[in-house]
Amino acid sequence: MLAKVVIVGVGLIGGSFALALKRAGQVSEVVGIGRHPEALARALELGIVDRITEDHADALRGADLVLLAAPVAQTGPILEALLPHLKPQTIVTDAGSTKCDVVAAARAVLGDRVHQFVPGHPIAGSESNGPDAALAGLYQGKKCVLTPLPENAAHDVEKVAGAWRACGAVIHTLSPDDHDRVFAAVSHLPHLLAYALVDDIAAKPHADLLFQYAASGFRDFTRIAGSSPEMWRDISLANRAALLTELDAYLAQLTSMRAMLAAADGVGLQGIYATAQRARREWQEAIEAGSLERRSPNQENT
Amino acid sequence: MLAKVVIVGVGLIGGSFALALKRAGQVSEVVGIGRHPEALARALELGIVDRITEDHADALRGADLVLLAAPVAQTGPILEALLPHLKPQTIVTDAGSTKCDVVAAARAVLGDRVHQFVPGHPIAGSESNGPDAALAGLYQGKKCVLTPLPENAAHDVEKVAGAWRACGAVIHTLSPDDHDRVFAAVSHLPHLLAYALVDDIAAKPHADLLFQYAASGFRDFTRIAGSSPEMWRDISLANRAALLTELDAYLAQLTSMRAMLAAADGVGLQGIYATAQRARREWQEAIEAGSLERRSPNQENT
Numbered sequence: 028m029l030a031k032v033v034i035v036g037v038g039l040i041g042g043s044f045a046l047a048l049k050r051a052g053q054v055s056e057v058v059g060i061g062r063h064p065e066a067l068a069r070a071l072e073l074g075i076v077d078r079i080t081e082d083h084a085d086a087l088r089g090a091d092l093v094l095l096a097a098p099v100a101q102t103g104p105i106l107e108a109l110l111p112h113l114k115p116q117t118i119v120t121d122a123g124s125t126k127c128d129v130v131a132a133a134r135a136v137l138g139d140r141v142h143q144f145v146p147g148h149p150i151a152g153s154e155s156n157g158p159d160a161a162l163a164g165l166y167q168g169k170k171c172v173l174t175p176l177p178e179n180a181a182h183d184v185e186k187v188a189g190a191w192r193a194c195g196a197v198i199h200t201l202s203p204d205d206h207d208r209v210f211a212a213v214s215h216l217p218h219l220l221a222y223a224l225v226d227d228i229a230a231k232p233h234a235d236l237l238f239q240y241a242a243s244g245f246r247d248f249t250r251i252a253g254s255s256p257e258m259w260r261d262i263s264l265a266n267r268a269a270l271l272t273e274l275d276a277y278l279a280q281l282t283s284m285r286a287m288l289a290a291a292d293g294v295g296l297q298g299i300y301a302t303a304q305r306a307r308r309e310w311q312e313a314i315e316a317g318s319l320e321r322r323s324p325n326q327e328n329t
Numbered sequence: 330m331l332a333k334v335v336i337v338g339v340g341l342i343g344g345s346f347a348l349a350l351k352r353a354g355q356v357s358e359v360v361g362i363g364r365h366p367e368a369l370a371r372a373l374e375l376g377i378v379d380r381i382t383e384d385h386a387d388a389l390r391g392a393d394l395v396l397l398a399a400p401v402a403q404t405g406p407i408l409e410a411l412l413p414h415l416k417p418q419t420i421v422t423d424a425g426s427t428k429c430d431v432v433a434a435a436r437a438v439l440g441d442r443v444h445q446f447v448p449g450h451p452i453a454g455s456e457s458n459g460p461d462a463a464l465a466g467l468y469q470g471k472k473c474v475l476t477p478l479p480e481n482a483a484h485d486v487e488k489v490a491g492a493w494r495a496c497g498a499v500i501h502t503l504s505p506d507d508h509d510r511v512f513a514a515v516s517h518l519p520h521l522l523a524y525a526l527v528d529d530i531a532a533k534p535h536a537d538l539l540f541q542y543a544a545s546g547f548r549d550f551t552r553i554a555g556s557s558p559e560m561w562r563d564i565s566l567a568n569r570a571a572l573l574t575e576l577d578a579y580l581a582q583l584t585s586m587r588a589m590l591a592a593a594d595g596v597g598l599q600g601i602y603a604t605a606q607r608a609r610r611e612w613q614e615a616i617e618a619g620s621l622e623r624r625s626p627n628q629e630n631t
Contacts, residue, residue: 150544170542205538212530213543217550219586220522225605227582228514236507238612240472241515242452246616247549248519252609256602260595267590274587278580280529284521285576288569293562300558303527307554310540314548 029054029190033086033093035105036061037070037079039153040122041096042161045075047194050163058086061097070158087112092190095121100261103132106144110136113143120145120187124210124258126174126203128265142178145187146203147171148210149196154253167195174203211269216277218259219270221252331356331393331492337407338363339372339381341455342424343398344463347377349496352465360388363399372460389414394492397423402563405434408446412438415445422447422489426512426560428476428505430567444480447489448505449473450512451498456555469497476505513571518579520561521572523554 032048034041037059048054059067059076060083067079080086087093087109095105102121109119123129126146133144151169153160171191175184188198201209228237263270287295334350336343339361350356361369361378362385369381382388389395389411397407404423411421425431428448435446453471455462473493477486490500503511530539565572589597 150542152546169544172542199542209539209542212533212539213547217526217547220526220583221550222602222605223582223586224519224522224579225609226601227579229604229608231514234608237511237514238608238615240452240474240501240511241612242471244454244553245515245519246613247552248523249605249609250549251546252602252605253613254606256599256606259602260599263590263598264593264595267593271587271590274583274590277526277529278583278587280525281522281576281580281583284525285573285580288521288565288573288576291566291569293566296565297558297562299528300524300554300561302531303524303551303554304556304558306531306536306540307527307551310543311548311555313540 028052029091031056031058031090031092032190033058033060033090034076035093035095035109036097037066037075037161038096038157039155039160039165040149041094042070042073042075042158043151043163043165044094044096044122044149044190044194045070046161046163047166048190049074051193053190053193058090060086062101066158070161073158073161075158075161083108084112087114087117090114090117092186093117093119095119095123098255098258098261099123099125099129099265102129103136106133106136110140113140115143118143118145118183118186120147120190122147122149123265124148124214124262125265126206130174130176130203141176142180143183144176145179145184146174146176147187147191148174148206149191149194151196152254154250156255156258164195166191169196170199171196172199172201172206174201174206207266207269208272211266211273215262215266215270216273218251218254219263219274220277221249222259225249225252330354333358333360333392333394334492335360335362335388335392335395336378337395337397337411338399339368339377339463340398340459341457341462341467342451343396344372344375344377344460345453345465345467346396346398346424346451346492346496347372348463348465349468350492351376353495355492355495360392362388364403368460372463375460375463377460377463385410386414389416389419392416392419394488395419395421397421397425400557400560400563401425401427401431401567404431405438408435408438412442415442417445420445420447420485420488422449422492424449424451425567426450426516426564427567428508432476432478432505443478444482445485446478447481447486448476448478449489449493450476450508451493451496453498454556456552458557458560466497468493471498472501473498474501474503474508476503476508509568509571510574513568513575517564517568517572518575520553520556521565521576522579523551524561527551527554 032054034045045057057076059070059079070076071079129146134141149171151165334356336347347359359378361372361381363369372378373381431448436443451473453467
C-alpha cells in the first residue's frame, strides 16, 4: 500500500497507472503535476488524481513513489525540478519507451542519488493521448520491463515492481541496452515505417483518391501513425543508434526485395512472404497460448 | 435473381460471395469448381455451394454468372479451361486484386468474346484463407471496384454490379490502370512492407527475444503479413510496375528520414510524424462519417 504517489504527466500512461492503483486499492493519495494545466484539470475532474499542484515541494512531501510519464526528452529537466524536494525515502520511476537516454539523464541530474531512480517501461499503449484516454485496465496482463541500475536497492526495485503488479502487469527485467535494441526492432522501427507511409501518401497529388480506397489492411498497418508526433520524435532521437541499425537492416531488406520484384523473381518473393507468414503465425499462436510469458528467461517467478 | 452461379475457387473471397448471394435470396444454385478437392468438399459441407464438380461443361451449363476467385496468375489458365463451354449468355467476372494483368489475360484467351468478361475487385478480405474463413457479411458496406471494358454491354456490367450489391457492397468504377496504381499505394506496398519487417526480424539471431516483446503496435502493423504468400506473390508480380514506382517513392522517403535521424533532426522528423498523424486522423474521421463514400466522383448513385 502506497500512501502517496505523484504522477508527472497525467495522460494515457500516467493516468492509467493512477487509475489502476486506485482500483487495486493500493494508494491513498495521487497527486498530479505536469506541463499542461488543462490536462491536469481534466485528470482531476475524471478522478484520475486526487489533487493537482504546481508546487513541487508540496507534491513531493511524503511521497512514496513518483512516476515520470512525460516524453522521454523531458526526463532531465523534470528530475532537475524534482531533485531539491526529493526526500530520501521517495523512489522515482518512469514509463519511457527508451531506457539508455533516460538512465543517462537520471545519472547526470541525480548524481549519487541515482539509486532512488528505478527505470521502467510498461508495454502498453494506444494511439490516443491525454487523460480522457486513460483506462484502469490498460496494463492488465501486459508486460512491464524494468531496467534496474546497479545502484538500486532490491527493496526499491520491488516497490516499483509491486506497484506495476498491482496494475495487473507482468514484470520483466532487461538491461537498458538490451531494452533499447529490442524495442528499436519491434516498436520504434514500425512506428517510423507507418509514419513514413502515411506521409508519403499524403504528399502525393492524388492523395484524396488513394485515401478513398484505403481499407482495413491500411487501417491496421498505419494505426501506430496516429501516435503523438512529439513523443515519437523524442523516442526516435533518444534511441537513434539502435533505430539507425534497425532501419539500415530494413532498407537492405527492401532493396533486396526491390531487386526481386524488378527481376520478376516470384520464388524469391514468395520465400520471404512465406517465412514472414509462418513466423507471424507462430508468434500469434505463442501470444494466444501465453507461452511467450512462460518462456521468458528474464521474467520473475510470478 | 440468378439461376446459377459458378464459383471458381471456394475460399474466403469466392465462398463469401456465394454465402452472401444465398443469404440475399439472389441465387438458385451455386456450383463450386477449383484446384483443391479438399476445399471443394469442405465448401459443400459448409453449405457454401450446392454442388461441386470437376466437369467444366457440367458446371457452365445454364450458368448466369461465373466468379473467378483464385490467385490472379491463374486467370488465363482458368479462362482457357472455361472457354470451350462458355455459353453466350454467361457473364464471367473476377475478384482479383490487380486488374491490368487480369484484363490482358482475358483479352488474350477470350478474344472477341472478351465482352463477356467484366473485371472486378471487392475491397474486403482477411488474413484468413479457405472456405472456413468465408462469411456471408464479408462485403457488407465494403467497396467493390469494377473496371469495365469498352466491349462490355451496360446490362452485363449491371448484372455483376447487381450481384455485388446483393452482397451488400457499394459499387465504384475505375479504369484498370487507375485501379492498379491506387492499390499499389494503399494495399500492395503495405503488404510488401509488413512481410519485409517480419522476415527481417525472423532472420535475426535474437528473433525469439524480439518476438517476446512485440506488442499490439507490432500485431496490427504486421497483421497483413499473415496473408497468403502465393496470392501476394501473384499480386506483386502482376502489379510489378506500379508497385516498383510506389516502393521507390517509399525508399526515397525512408532514405530522407534516415538522414534526418542520423543528423538528429528532430524538427524534420516531427514534421513528418505530425503530417502523417493529421492525415490519418482525417482519413479515419472521413471513414467513420462515411464521407469517403459520398465524395467518390466515380461512384454510382446508390
